[in-house]
Structure formats: structure tokens, C-alpha cells
Amino acid sequence: MADRDAPVGADKASVVLDTKAEVANFVRDLKSFQERIEVKMKTQDDRISMLDRKGAERPALSRAADDQTPHRKALDAYLRSGDEAGLRAVSVERKGLTTAVAAEGGYLVDQLTAARIEGVKRGAGAVRAVANVVQIEAGVFEVLVDRGDLETGWITEGAAPTETAPSLFDKVSIPLHELSALPRASQRLLDDSAFDIEGWLADRIAEKFARAENAAF
Known part of the structure; x- marks a missing residue:
């Protein structure tokens, strides 16, 4: 079995x-x-x-871009042929935009071009990745720095806290310096209507600025 x-x-x-x-x-x-x-x-x-990083480097699209189309066309004509008539006309007709003639006779670029330059600088500049970048209009950046040490201490419940010493503030003034770039383009490129001269200038200027900032710091 x-x-x-x-x-x-x-x-x-x-x-x-x-x-x-x-x-x-x-x-x-x-x-x-x-x-x-x-x-x-x-x-x-x-x-x-x-893709998110690339998108952050590009200027945001908005309806305001349509309002700047005349200025962009006038700026393109100025960059290709040096004709200032278009920029002067846009500056008078559109006072709300940042296209006014400066006291020295210069012109401000449109917001989209400026945003494109800033985006490329953020991506290529190592300093801007860790620095606190602020926008100012004066020639000197002033900031208050707290030099004192805040006192702390343990207390029991119901006990009155001890008043700490006052903070000591110092004003630090940082003089600003200007960066300039003068890219060159051939006349053949300037005469080519398909060549995006504004975008080329923005990318080249931003690249040069980023290299100069990295070398300076």
C-alpha cells in the first residue's frame, strides 16, 4: 500500500x-x-x-505683445538701416510703452526683447543662479544690513520676557557698472528680411553679458 x-x-x-x-x-x-x-x-x-527650463527662458506670451508690434517693426528698421523716424513716431503715439527717447538720444528696446535677454542670461550665468537679482532705476543700489545679533533665551510659562538689545543697521551702497556689447553683422544679413536680427542681437548680447558677469564674479 x-x-x-x-x-x-x-x-x-x-x-x-x-x-x-x-x-x-x-x-x-x-x-x-x-x-x-x-x-x-x-x-x-x-x-x-x-522643457520647463526652456520655457522659463522664453518670454511669456500675452496680448501686450500685439501692442508692441509697431515698435518692433520700427526697431527692426532702425537696426537694419539706421532709420530713426519709425522709432520717433512710435514714441510719440504710444507714450505708455517704454519706447521714449532718452535725454542722450537713445531708445529702449521693447519688453519682449528685454525679457529674452534676461532669460538667456539666467540660463547661461552661473552668478544669477545663486544671486538675488533686483531691478532698480538709480545709479547706486542701497540696502540696509542688520549687524546686530538677536538675543534669545528660554523662559517659563507666565514669566515676563526680557527685552533684547536694539538691532544695529548699516546702509551699504553698491555702485552700479554698465555692460555694453557691440555685435557686428554683415550687410548681406541686414538686407535679408528673413534674418531675425532682433533675436540674433538679443541672444548674442545676453551671451556676452553672461560671460562678462561670470568672469567678474
Whole structure:
């Protein structure tokens, strides 16, 4: 009777081993599938982060861009041929825009071009990644610096706090310096209407400014 039962037990053991092997294979395949999914998700996250960084460097689109179209056309004509008539006309008709003639006879670029330059400088300048960049109109940047050390101490509940010493403020004045760039373009490029001279100037100026800032700091 024992001999007749032996093959049955062996069959059961074989079935158990086969089941364990199948489960192990399934778990291994599942882990491999999970690893592939994680790699794909990481690749997508990296791509999204890259697109976000590129998008941050571009000036935001808005309806205000339509209002600056005459100025952009006038600026393009000025850059290609030196004709100031268009810029002067736009400056008089659109007083709300930053296109007024300066006291020295210069012109301010439109907001989109300025934003493009700032975006490229942020991406290429190592200093701007860690510095606190502020916009000012004066020739000197003044900031108050707290030189004192704020006193602290442990007190019990209900006890009156001790008055701390007054803070000591110093005014720090940082004189500003100007950066200039004079990119050159051939007359053939200037005569080519398909050549984006404004974008080329913005990218070249921003690149030169970023290099100069990195070298200075």
C-alpha cells in the first residue's frame, strides 16, 4: 500500500515545485516590468524638467505683445538701416510703452526683447543662479544690513520676557557698472528680411553679458 502511494506523493511534490518555479518566474518578470516602467517615468520626468527650463527662458506670451508690434517693426528698421523716424513716431503715439527717447538720444528696446535677454542670461550665468537679482532705476543700489545679533533665551510659562538689545543697521551702497556689447553683422544679413536680427542681437548680447558677469564674479 505504501508503494502505491509513493508515486502520488512524488507527483504532488513535482506540482509544488513547478508552481514555485512559475511564481518565481512571475515575480521576476514583474520586477523587470516595474524597472522598465520606472526608467520610462524617469525619462519622461527629465524631459518635462528640461522643457520647463526652456520655457522659463522664453518670454511669456500675452496680448501686450500685439501692442508692441509697431515698435518692433520700427526697431527692426532702425537696426537694419539706421532709420530713426519709425522709432520717433512710435514714441510719440504710444507714450505708455517704454519706447521714449532718452535725454542722450537713445531708445529702449521693447519688453519682449528685454525679457529674452534676461532669460538667456539666467540660463547661461552661473552668478544669477545663486544671486538675488533686483531691478532698480538709480545709479547706486542701497540696502540696509542688520549687524546686530538677536538675543534669545528660554523662559517659563507666565514669566515676563526680557527685552533684547536694539538691532544695529548699516546702509551699504553698491555702485552700479554698465555692460555694453557691440555685435557686428554683415550687410548681406541686414538686407535679408528673413534674418531675425532682433533675436540674433538679443541672444548674442545676453551671451556676452553672461560671460562678462561670470568672469567678474
